[in-house]
Amino acid sequence: MAPLATVEDVRAAFAAGLRDVASPADLQELRNRFLGRKRGAVTALLRSVAEASPDERRELGRQANALKQEIEQALAARREASAADAPTAGDDGRHSPTEKPAAAEGSAGAEVARGSGVHDRISGRGAPAAPLSSAVLDVTLPGREVRVGHRHPLTAVREEIEEIFTGLGFEVVEGPEVEDDYHNFEALNMPPEHPARDMQDTLYLDAPLRTRSDRPGTLLRTHTSGVQIRYMETHEPPVRIIAPGVVYRRDTPDLTHSPMFQQVEGLLVDEDVTMTDLKGTLECFLQRLFTPDTQVMFRPSFFPYTEPSAEVFMSCVFCRGDGCAVCKRTGWLEVLGSGMVHPAVLEAVGYDSERLTGWAFGVGIDRLAILKYRVQDIRAFYENDLQLLEQFPL
Amino acid sequence: MRILVSWLREIVPVPVGIDDLAEALTRHGFEVSSVDPAPEIPGRPAAGPDAVLDLEITTNRPDCLSVLGIAREVAAIYANPLRWPPLAEPPAANAEVAVTIEEAGAAACPRYASSLADVRVAPSPAWMAARLEAAGVRPINGVVDVTNYVMLELGHPMHAFDLDRLAGAELRVRPARPAETVRTLDGETRALGDDMLVIADAERAQAVAGVMGGADSEVTGATARVALESAWFDPISVRRTSRRLALSTDASYRFERGADIDAPVRAMRRAHALLAEIGAGAPRGGIADCYPAPRTPTTVALRHARIGRVLGIDVAPDFVPVILERLGFRIETGPDEAGAPTWRVTAPGHRVDVHREIDLIEEVARHHGYHRLPSTFPPLRRPPAAPADSLERRRLLRRVLTAGGCSEAITYGFIEEAAGRPFVAGGDELVRLANPLSETYAVLRPALLPGLVDALVYNRRRGRRDIRLFEIGRRFSAAAGETPGVAVVVAGSAAPEHWGDGQRWRTGDRGGRVPPADFYDLAGIVERLLDALGVAPAFAAPAGAGPAWFVPGRSAVVQASAPGEGTLVTLGHAGQLEPAVAAARGLPAGSGAIHAAELDLDAVVRAGGDRRRLVASPPPRFPAIVRDIAIAVERTLPAAAVRETIRAVAPDSLVAVRAFDRYEGPGIGEGQVSLAFRLTFRRGDRTLTDAEVQRTMREIGTALRTTHQATFR
Incomplete structure (x- = not known):
């Protein structure tokens, strides 16, 4: 008598046999070879269990039975597949309306068992398997596309900024887009007729709009500074916030201007907050958003709500500071406005401007996205062309 | 400049x-x-x-x-000295022009200096004309050029009137009279308002104060005598007037930002010197300086310690008075404060920006050099607040919607009225802009859908067929104010095309290899996003035809029950977009159906649970029993009604009811529809028996027959 085949040998032999099956007759022949009552390989295996030593008997029995089940399922699946290979006319994929009630699906346990074993290893996919005639796959055909959408690039940059500042201990706060004059200008040291109001050409509403505060909205906010004022009005210092959001200016759209754009403003108010802290924080921010070797430069500027004020430049992301067309040969790109919070602003919200100091900054997300992704035209962000959107990280 | x-x-x-x-x-x-x-x-x-x-x-x-x-x-x-340009000594004789600042004009004109001069009007010398041109000012004639030269050189705007064309040889500083007009130097006749300041003769306005002179007293080749004006006008008054007249000039630009109130006489003396230098004229009489209430200069205390607290660096104490003095400030040393020096600093008249200590700290910082500021990091003194729920929710929404195949759009908050009009709910109104850039941006969006439809059309016109977009943003309406929303549009196929799908669909009647997306593709996305926010939505047929922007009969009200309340609240709508709406925005014919949904995020949040309070339940230990039933009912009966009947009858062991088929046609009675449901039964404490499920199924059957006259198939 030939030495008894092991369980693994039989499994491998069956798998090889299944690969060669090309017709229902082949399938029947395969079944006889392995499960036949007289000469079936699995049948022989099961008989041998009785002759095994008591130690081995239990394990061998379990394995042989498992193999038998696997083979039965694989054969059944292959039979189903060959039946499904010829679609019925008029089948539009719906379930047949004549399906009978009370078709039990069995227990959860049975469903799990269906997903494993020989059949799966061979076809590579769940049921129904490939038709008998194409048992060999053309693996070079494309996979079935999984349709996923993309975040807007401005959202991607905004969320990255939010994450950086959240990591630095800042809270993210938001506010209304329709603002009142007080929160957009007056509380920011820009009384009516202040010439600095010209710096931000404002869009006004035709009629006041009711808001959640007691002041009706009269304009579209030109910056998110109003959010900071509201926050200070309702919170005790220290304040450590960023305020991202949509802002509006009466700018005719062109390559670098959009009448609506996204902005993030930051505000830190505490005892002993200094301008060098501002520089350090912005340096950290820009280095994380761009590259760790990004250089930051401050230049004096003017904003009514900060003093001293600084325009912030970073080393050009295109030429790394060597000078190119984008940075106008200077090696520097202007990216931010910032400064120490004007004491009048702190006083407007009832803070002690002697005990407290603070700094604030504002940055256009669109501008950062343009630099980060090298988008040529700010208007592209608002066209929402899927061919652009789909290029950005999920 | x-x-x-x-x-x-x-x-x-x-x-x-x-x-x-x-x-x-x-x-x-x-x-x-x-x-x-x-x-x-x-x-x-x-x-x-x-x-x-x-x-x-x-x-x-x-x-x-x-x-x-x-x-x-x-x-x-x-650190170099200034060399003042030559100023003429004013003649001692009295001026021959009478200047009156009327009481009503005194606030807007606290100082008005004038003088008379005999002139010979001729082109100015080449050097003066060339300098004016280099600065961007067009040379006119010697007299006018002198006033402009003084403005460019010293910063103080001046004006010259032809004295012989002024009625009564006098100047009055007063508000404009009702319905008064003046023809300005640019030839325009300007209607004035009573909040505008004018310089008038005995009869009428001859100049808009601080903005532009009048054409009727313009200096011409025939002018022999001029009245020269060197005044100080209030910035707010000038700015208001300039804006109202939509007239910005070199003079108004300077006055509205703040001229030097100490400069008028100096400027006049410089003008006299220049008139003499170029041979264009000579003053006749002295300078009449009308300055009834001289301003006291601003004096500010400056502490060395405060400079360090704001800037974060230690500026050498000696540097501070030195730099401020070089800039024209007057310094007195004050007493030391906590061992650090202090100063009393008086600002010169031209430094209109200096009011308080911080303005001086800026001067110190500027001249000390921003490039010398080191980088430090602010200490964190208390734990930061947890991220706001609204922020977390929006991120979650984006994850769910992008995972569902939708890409994010950001569209303008202001739109064309024609785009917004179809989306205005009955009884509401669009919010208009007073000064829109153009008609394209005339109104605030009443909904997110108009922008998304435009974005969809944009993509469709560029050849895209499968388009799924969403936007999260604010909407504006006269009735509701500003509200947050989320909207989705779906067009094209229900699933991406795949080579292997030909077998499934090749005999179908849908025209393509994959079926087009329909209402239920959209509903699935809406269900998924609401589920993520802890909201169990109910879709209901709208009362009447539904919102006008949807096809009648093909839209749903999306509702949910608020926690703790029995009543359903409306979250928004979903449906098939009325084809005319998209067609009006330029959607090419034959683009197929667009399905769209928009939800009010405030309402969604109110209906949602607190996700942070989620408590996990262990996976079920006992097997489920699944039963399918198929019934025929009236065609108009909503599936939800059948579902509710089943739930009402069944015990708690019914854990899921899901419709899996709907069929009408051959084999089903006229006016009837076949609905099939899959029912899942399970208990958490033991294995269910077939017999008890069988009993429940019979009870359900009876209920469906009685309530809905259902027939079993």
């Missing part, structure tokens, strides 16, 4: 080359936006390299809108 370097050199030594000068000015807050070659100035050869610098002067520094102003900064930067 265009500054000719050779003109600057007349007032201050420039010890460096042009590029270094430009760099230094930029570093001190006067950005040089361009350096242009200087024209040749006949008779005034440059004493060194020359150029025209184009400077960006920030609104707080009107004093630097002049050669003198820049010269002061250059003097401070390089």
